Amino acid sequence: MASTSGSGTKPKTRKDNEVWLIGPTAHALTGLKLPSTGEVMSLFFQIHKVNKATIKESAKEVIKQKTKEDEKQGMNPPFSSSSESEEQVNSSASECSPPKKSKPGKPRAKNIMSPVLAKALDRTKISDRDAVHLIAAAAQTLGHNVEDIAVNRKTIRQSRMKLRVQSFKSAKEQFILNLDPTIPLVVHWDGKLLPETAGGKETYDRLPIIVSYEENEQLLNVSKLPNGTGEAMANAVVEVVKDWKLKDYIVAMSFDTTSSNTGRHTGACKLIEIKLEKNLLWLPCSHHVHEVVIGGVFDRVMGPSTGPDILVFKRFQAFWPNIVQSDYSTAATDQEMDLVVTENREANDLLFLKKISDYTKVDKEVSEEACRKFINHLWYLNEEVVGFAFFDMNVGDETKQRMVDSLKKAQNGNRMKAVVKPQDVNDIHLEDFVSSATSQFFDMLNLPTDFLQLSPSLWQTNAGYCKAQKKLKTMKVVNDVAERGVALIQDYIHVITKDEEQRQFLLQVVSDHRKNFPNSLKRTVIEALKKNDLCC
Template sequence: MEEDSHPSCSTSIKNRGTKYVFTERVVSALDKCKISDRSAMHIVTAVAEALGHNTNELIINRTSLQRQRHLNRLKKSENNKENLKIHCGTLHWDGKLLPEITGREKVERLPVVVTDRNGEHLIGAPKLYAATGSEIADTLYELIFEWDLKDHIVACCFDTTSTNTGVIKGAATLLEKKLERKLLYLPCRHHIYEILLRGVFECYFPVNTSKDVQLFRRFQENWENIDKNNFKDLLQNNELNLRLNDNVDTILNFCKEEMKKKIVRDDYRELLELTSICLGANNGVKFRVPGPTHHARWMAKALYCLKIYLFREQFKLTEYEENSLASICAFIIRFYVKLWFNCTNPSKAPLQDLSFIKEIHEYRNVNKIISEIAIKKFCKHLWYLSEECIALTLFDDDVSYAMKQNIVEKIKNIDNCDKETENVKRVHVRSSEINEFIRKELHDFVTANTIDFFGRFGISPQFLQVDPLYWKDTETYQKAKDIVINIKVVNDTAERGVKLMEEYNRILTNDEQEKQYLLQVVTDYKKQFDSHNKSSLIRS
């Protein structure tokens, strides 16, 4: 018996593989593609055989794979922390309720991203227990400290919920106290405009307890019965034609130019396409199937309203529903489309917001209901007319030469003795003050604190000594403009972090720390290999 055991032992040792398979690239790809350890064993063995390898010579076992995956995740996370260099960064965060990775209950996840001129960097997606402003601030500060970013964060971008914006208990306020300095607030402009659209929609179709809008649900269920070639654009409604106020060609040209750009989301492109169809540009029309109707998806509300109105002669509507949809569609086409697609440009923010307030106030002569609700909602979110953000105006090509001159002169002539220690984060306007407010111009928002914007982002104010007419040929201005256009004023980057956490929430590992390491591997891999094409996947 003793003699028989030795040959089998030596044979086992002899057959043990010696060639390493699970390299850093391989295990990173397995993580990115959500391949479990068991599935990876089947795939790697089959691929090795297909390539003509003797699998007995290869180290292919679950223990080696698990160990290499852990080491790779840990190494990536440590390398990212060590190598991350942020210059005048903006901190983004966005909460999402997701299932707990180890149980059935749900927990709040907080993906946190830092952006600067060099791109975006996910620094974590920790779970919260109460999701209060205090807990969010504590969590943000811990991540900032962990990644050694305390001296490199100058601004923050977030959704405008009271949990984030509260003057006393808001996460942003409490984070400033922990950092012992003021941050520039750059609330998500997409979120602001979603609030605006929601206000307009709900003044005609109030929210009920159901998650779905019943009108949209009816349309979705009847979609198969609708003749997609039989629709009527908005211009066939004389009243709607008047509401658009001879802006049809301008809006069509805007949509045409936007569609030439790279559009990252299908629903954004669909909004441009539907707007063009509504205004009579119906060459090569192809309608998409109506999507989700959940209240949280406000872009979907705009798409549904436009689509239903186009098919108003086929889809049964009450007189109230048809008239209400007409009013909402006119608002979307005349105002909302341009607002939405321009809102990612930080330099355009002050002029766009002030101009909108003036235009929507004038719109009361066309639709008083929409004018009043839009003013009420939007006047609560005039963050980009604050004393620091008003400096963004200097980099907006749409702002006149005379206005830039006025702003520069006011910055130069303001006495620094008037400088306030407490920065005004946003402009507050009551309904009773709107008539006075619409007479203001951009330079009226400049204060002694406006100059702080330049120091915050490491911008030399030297170009202010040059006439605005020659700024395009001034090096300091061009450098400053390059910094400004790369400031992120929408929270899409944090929303991508939410989506990433949703994808990997309950797969590959149930360990909380390992989950954070995993997210670093996946984000790194996606940056390095951002396409599925063979040419981009092959290393140079």
């Protein structure tokens, strides 16, 4: 039975005289034998807990009784000094003390950083410090208690870094999983020399590497090169292509016609073919080719520029506001000269070559320079790429039949670009560029050839031909894709992070966000967010 010591006091129970791991406390040592550690500690807690003595006083009393009992048994004192004895008793007492209950703390702040929020912050170039202010203000405005939300810079930074990695890995795995071997991939790249730090003097070549397919494109990497040589670019492209497991899917290359790309022995294109152990279609940027022609003619007529700015263009730029921009006409109005650079390149290139050759009647100097420049860039009339013309709606049936007949001709060895002499321009035809090597075009792109047995007038009735025609129409022959990659690295190289690995993840995240949120219209944002919820 529990006893009470008086009215108004808490009744004592057996539990009050018990110690964790020891049991009931003892009033004294028994004296029948050497006391055990448990008996010593029972006495200690009796003195300390029941008699309310201090720990130091309790230890001294226990040591005194223990020494007395040892002497009765003819034993030497167990301790060499009083301080050592007190220290040992206190240590044993702490081991017998029950674990303290932890006080209930404040609820852990909620981390609200989500993939879609992290991507939005990255795209809009919000630093981790600025994100603290932005998230806190938005949370308070929406009626949340900011103290319940993790808005410190360290948490935000770590969460964003982790989510970038997760987003990149997820997008990469999904892209590889959805690869269709029947859809040809074109790999694009373009280099740009950029400073490593804002305002810094140390610069590196940055090489955006992107693949395009149908109406889509996928950023693979923006490689940091030791230099801008063909070898360095080829190594970067091949490494990334293999990392993404795209070797068997890449069928063509799109690039600018610089010597570092097109060199016969050390150019990036040739080295990529060697390293990948396969032939690829060479699709140089159509825009760049015509820029070369226009630049050559301008220098020939106006003289080479001695500075970064061309004065006639600066004056035109300054005068532009005075022009009625809603009512103007271009200098050239001939529709035949309106080149379509995204498709039908083969027929258009030959037509353009004949046009500028015939322009000698108007201006011989301009005609000669334009012909000289363009003859050096007849990439789309080489023996392989000329195969696109079989699927060109603007090429007549008679020409197509002669092209079919030319497939039996021996190849001329001009695999990279066609060779034409200026004096022969008006005497050549599209079928003159076709040879037995053109059959490789069909093999590379895995295209049907059974329609070649039919009359060209019946090709449009052949299902395989129509399907191949649709496939080829979506292949990009301009390098705007890579130029967008250059603009991307220029915009984000000096923001948010200085870590190279995180920078690559950042570029991937921004590229992906731009595809999902092409504009800032509310309708677009809502649809993209709903799609994101379904994906998650």
